[in-house]
Amino acid sequence: xxxxxxxxxxxxxxxxxxxxxxxxxxxxxxxxxxxxxxxxxxxxxxxxxxxxxxxxxxxxxxxxxxxxxxxxxxxxxxxxxxxxxxxxxxxxxxxxxxxxxxxxxxxxxxxxxxxxxxxxxxxxxxxxxxxxxxxxxxxxxxxxxxxxx
Amino acid sequence: xxxxxxxxxxxxxxxxxxxxxxxxxxxxxxxxxxxxxxxxxxxxxxxxxxxxxxxxxxxxxxxxxxxxxxxxxxxxxxxx
Numbered sequence: 001x002x003x004x005x006x007x008x009x010x011x012x013x014x015x016x017x018x019x020x021x022x023x024x025x026x027x028x029x030x031x032x033x034x035x036x037x038x039x040x041x042x043x044x045x046x047x048x049x050x051x052x053x054x055x056x057x058x059x060x061x062x063x064x065x066x067x068x069x070x071x072x073x074x075x076x077x078x079x080x081x082x083x084x085x086x087x088x089x090x091x092x093x094x095x096x097x098x099x100x101x102x103x104x105x106x107x108x109x110x111x112x113x114x115x116x117x118x119x120x121x122x123x124x125x126x127x128x129x130x131x132x133x134x135x136x137x138x139x140x141x142x143x144x145x146x147x148x149x
Numbered sequence: 150x151x152x153x154x155x156x157x158x159x160x161x162x163x164x165x166x167x168x169x170x171x172x173x174x175x176x177x178x179x180x181x182x183x184x185x186x187x188x189x190x191x192x193x194x195x196x197x198x199x200x201x202x203x204x205x206x207x208x209x210x211x212x213x214x215x216x217x218x219x220x221x222x223x224x225x226x227x228x229x
Contacts, residue, residue, distance in 0.1 A: 049228075050158050053205050053221070090228070110229055116226070118200075119227065120159035121227045121228070134225040
């Protein structure tokens with residue numbers, strides 16, 4: 001199951017979507033808004049999605065993981081909207097018979113989501129500027145441009 | 150001449166100044182349509198950095214453009 005959420009994520013509720021069934025390993029990953037990136041202080045992250053295609057492609061990622069790793073259950077939810085630093089942006093939970101498959105599947109889902117699902121983020125900085133982030137965009141990664149004004 | 154609907158998200162939405170627009174075009178493929186829009190809107194992304202969708206699913210750049218299609222040019226993804 002994959003979906004987008006405009007409301008804050010509730011890991012305890014999401015974990016209940018991974019019922020026991022005697023499986024031996026449950027691995028969950030919670031991605032949170034980091035307060036710094038490329039040398040700048042991040043106040044808020046703004047997430048935007050192409051809803052219809054994101055839900056379709058996210059569903060394909062989760063279905064592929066279930067098949068590839070033989071999972072008993074898998075859930076992935078991604079937040080949309082304005083999130084302050086520290087807030088959960090994405091939650092992945094998987095249930096498998098053994099831990100190796102559970103760890104690998106959890107990693108697979110978050111990596112594939114980042115690569116394949118049409119979701120974007122804009123960083124809002126402490127000094128007021130804001131920028132859409134593109135992976136592989138290394139501007140400022142070595143020499144932060146945040147001069148002490 | 151055909152009529153297509155183009156939707157924009159994130160950085161392209163801001164550069165276009167709108168969420169979507171309906172256009173009349175003679176472009177035969179998505180690649181030609183993007184080149185036209187890049188000229189008219191001043192989009193900063195080269196086509197190589199984008200992916201593209203037709204009617205809510207991923208497509209290739211050489212896909213033919215049909216009358217009535219909904220097209221989305223997608224900036225590099227940054228979920229997670």
